[in-house]
Amino acid sequence: MISFLRHAFVDSWVGRVIAGLLFLAFVGWGVGDVLSNMGSERADVVAHVGPRTITTDAFMSAVQNEMPQVARQMGVADASQLPPATRREAAQQVLQRLVMQAEIALSAERHGLIVPDDVLRDEVFGLQAFKGADGRFDRKLFDARLRQIGMTEGRLLDLVRMDIASRALMEPIRNGVRAPETMVRRAFEFDAQTRTLDLVRVAVGDQSAPTPDPAQLRRFYDNHPWLFQTPEYRHARIVVLSPETIARSVEVPEEELHRLYDAQQAKYHQPETRTVQIVTASDEARARAIVAQWQAGTTWAQVQAAAKDSASVQMDGVRAASIPSASLSKLVFAAPVDTLQGPAQTDTGWVVFKVTQVTPPHDTDFAAARQELHDQIAQAHAGELIGARVQKLQDAIAGGGLDRIPDTLGASATAGTLDAHGQTQSGDEAPIPASGAARQAIVARIFSQAKGANPALVQGPDQTWYAVSVDSVTPGQLQPLSSISDQVGAAWQDEARRHAANVQATALYLAAKTRGGVSQAASTGQTVVHSAPLVRGRQTAGIPDSLAQLAFRIGSTGQSVMIEDADGFYVATLTAITHPDPSTQLMQVGRIRTGLTQSMADDIEMSYAMALQNDVKPKTNMTAIQSVLSSVTGADGAEGGVR
Structure with missing residues (x-):
């Protein structure tokens, strides 16, 4: 809306x-x-x-x-x-x-x-x-x-x-709208809130596993036959018609290429961009203290941690026009690289900043952009042509199967052997002329169609039409235990290690719930990590996304959780919930206020427009x-x- x-x-x-x-x-x-x-x-x-x-x-x-x-x-x-x-x-x-x-x-x-x-x-x-x-x-x-x-x-x-x-x-309707400060504060509290965890990672790879005896090996082999079966392979012929296949045969006039190039000047003529680290303090004295700390060789992460009473942000690849403060933008784009700047007073407060990277303006000439331009226009034309060509392809398949497909249709044909994952016998990806959901649909069709069945043209995702013919089927077979005993033994040990890690993590989790957290419950040899403050919607090094998301669903400090990932288990305790002061992060508050005001103005405009529609x-x-x-x-x- x-x-x-x-x-x-x-x-x-x-x-x-x-x-x-x-x-x-x-x-x-x-x-x-x-x-x-x-x-x-x-x-x-x-x-x-x-x-x-x-x-x-x-x-x-x-x-x-x-x-x-x-x-x-x-x-x-x-x-x-x-x-x-x-x-x-x-x-x-x-x-x-x-x-x-x-x-x-x-x-x-x-x-x-x-x-x-x-x-x-x-x-x-x-x-x-x-x-x-x-x-x-x-x-x-x-x-x-x-x-x-x-x-x-x-x-x-x-x-x-x-x-x-x-x-x-x-x-005037838009200009009279302003988001209530109560709403702005609530949105800021939700967006800027941070949470801190104490956590222990129990890695599967750190666990020891004994060597299985023959009886254990046989039992594991019998109970997990799907792990030791060769895949079923099918040899199939495939014909695909899509905007992508048609586009390869579409010729585009040179003047049309130039017209598109002129229309996309902003894309092919990029202005200078910079990556900058900025701290905004409430007064000059605090800004000078930040300068002194930064000049002493402190890293950016340490500067951010120490400047909790100030707003700190890193802007990656930002354009001059994208910096919300005109005075700050002018300072940033006049500063030398890797040189600490400030304190300087701007309309957002006293700033200290360092430009860490400069990407000069870049112009892509017509010759370099030509192929991309051609592909854009060819695909657009192909979208118009596909309807008529589908009918012609259908007629060709009905008249002669997949062996008599006219070259003029822009269809792409291939043949080969593949498994249900779309891989060849050498483990490479089968060269099917489609990608994404369309490719998956074609592979699924190959493994659901009977051997020797007449090919039929099928509509798939993304305006893709395809037909397949299955020539031969090589069923999957369970490999003899005698020939893969080492593989079975390794799989048994992997499961044993994961089970051991699960038992260890579960014991730690139960102890953390009764003893007040993982720091009190961790045993010798278990390393407790004190996380950096987690920010909603952002990745934090060393913290899985699933754990970070769970941290913001925990109701109060002192609660512990346990999650599993591909390589092990995490046991964590929420140790702190921080509510930043809005006065220290004026830029973020300003962005939230602007966004909410924009949304409210849009809603009011919609209401007015709907009222007009009821009138006329x-x-x-x-x-x-x-x-x-x-x-x-x-x-x-x-x-x-x-x-």
């Missing part, structure tokens, strides 16, 4: 039209110039909002521009890999946003918000997309941009005027909506319009 409203009200519509659609639409889905009809008036519309209409073209353009952002949020390399259901949901949210934008613009009109011509002119002149090399508004560039997106000057000015009026209506109920054209959703998802039907 928060990101939804950010898109709807904070991001400028004109910025999205010029900066987003102008570039991304050309490559995101391979639909060509989707903006060519953007300025035209068409009879078909997807929704009416009072006297305003949302055209099918506007809806389609907004959806196509949204999909790459959805893909990035879901960690998908390309929007064409999004499941149809996800694309349909995103399209419905885009329609909801467009309706809300129209409702807000209509509300601004009803409130009499009129945008003067000079304000409109200043807004247009300030758009970066229309500025020349000298940083000033360039009329020729302005005209060229409008021609490029097929928009008239009048239509653009209407969009800008509507955007300014809508912002004038909504920004939109009328949707389900036929037009269904047409757009079908073209986006490759499937018929929309489950609903504006919700």
Whole structure:
């Protein structure tokens, strides 16, 4: 919801039209110039909002521009890999946003918000997309941009005027919101709380194990046959069709590569970044004491431990614009490497800092980026081609099995012997032309399909289609005890060591519960480790994540717990719960306050927008909506319009 409203009200519509659609639409889905009809008036519309209409073209353009952002949020390399259901949901949210934008613009009109011509002119002149090399508004560039997106000057000015009026209506609502300090303090206490453990690790490898006698060896062998069985192997032929396999055969025009390169300037032209360690003290005297300690050769960890009354943080690979304080950013990016700086007064307090690493600006030229650009566009085009090629592949398999697959389909074929884990007989990963969930599905299909069964094209995860044919099956066999006695003996001893470690850890845990903790219960030879303060959501060296998470679920100090991991057991006692003073960590409190304020502003905006929707109920054209959703998802039907 928060990101939804950010898109709807904070991001400028004109910025999205010029900066987003102008570039991304050309490559995101391979639909060509989707903006060519953007300025035209068409009879078909997807929704009416009072006297305003949302055209099918506007809806389609907004959806196509949204999909790459959805893909990035879901960690998908390309929007064409999004499941149809996800694309349909995103399209419905885009329609909801467009309706809300129209409702807000209509509300601004009803409130009499009129945008003067000079304000409109200043807004247009300030758009970066229309500025020349000298940083000033360039009329020729302005005209060229409008021609490029097929928009008239009048239509653009209407969009800008509507955007300014809508912002004038909504920004006071946002600017009047502030998170209550009680809420900020509670969130800070949850986030900044630290916990300390005393713990003992009982390692499996430290335990001794006797040599098993023949009877013990035989009994263990008989009771654990799955440990000593050779895997079943199957020889199979595999054909895979996916956006990745199709993309390898897609040719991309050079001008399209250059267009994408220009659109991704921020990615290929990286500014300087720095890694910096910063301590913020409440006054100059405390800052000077930190300087003296740091100059004496104290490590960063020791500085942090000693500066518990101050805020300490390490920023890794941070950009100048990412440092929340402008004055601090200026100091950090002017400082030499590995030289202690400060004390210096900033708007966050008195700071002492050291820059430990500088990564210079990096530019990737077109030649170096070309292959990556090609892959992006080819995969986008492949997502469009796969529907038609699936049918052709299905026909080819029905007509001639896996032996007559046309080269023109972009399918990838392979054959070989593998086990149920997808490994060859030499222990290497079988070269199946798929990865992740799709690869697992193919292997599972090989080991569930009968030998000699006719291949059938199956739809798998991530827009992957595949067919397999199992030629031969080599069953797994239990190896004779006489040939693997050493292996059986080693497995018996491993289990004996784990059992011994379990018994030892359990005894320590029971003693710790009755004696007040592991420090009092540990016996000679058991090393008690006093952990560094654990921070919620962060890893601590020497502490398993499962134990750290459990530490924050313990109700009070003095309680003991026991966990098992791959190499042994941990017995731990919670020794301290620390509640930092908010006045010593002003930067963290500020981030929490900003985040909560943002969330509350988004919620209030949503409530206002929903109230507008109840006042001016939109009328949707389900036929037009269904047409757009079908073209986006490759499937018929929309489950609903504006919700």
